[in-house]
Amino acid sequence: MTRPPLYIRRPFLAGLIRQLPLLAVLVAVAVGLLLVTVERWRLGLVVMGLALVGGAVLRLLLPVRRVGFLAVRSRPTDVVLLAGTGVALTVIALAIPGG
Known part of the structure; x- marks a missing residue:
């Protein structure tokens, strides 16, 4: 007898x-926001950007039945939007002088 x-x-x-x-x-995004609130904004934004890139990698590698609500649109659209936003956020945070 098999288990359900x-x-x-x-x-x-x-x-x-x-x-x-x-x-x-x-x-990971919540940790980044917490860092921003304690005035470590650059590190917090980098953490948030890398979290989005990590989400893109998860969306790319996991099957649809395992990815949950990370699957919003088609796989290519989700990956490009998550990775693009994550990379842009990270690059902009690192490019701002000072801090």
């Missing part, structure tokens, strides 16, 4: 596991 799949046995846990990539990106 996780989404039937424990739907909340299965949904949480499915959203782990998004949760990882959001936690």
Whole structure:
């Protein structure tokens, strides 16, 4: 006798596991925002930018059933927008003089 799949046995846990990539990106962005609030704005923006690039990598490598709400549009669109925004945020934060 086979066990029923996780989404039937424990739907909340299965949904949480499915959203782990998004949760990882959001936690990293929250850490970046926390750094910005304690006046480490440059480091905070770099952390946020790298979190977005990490989200792009997760979106690129994970199958649709595992990526959760990181999948909003088509895979190429999501990857280009996440990576482009992350790289732009990182480059701009590092290019601003002073700080």
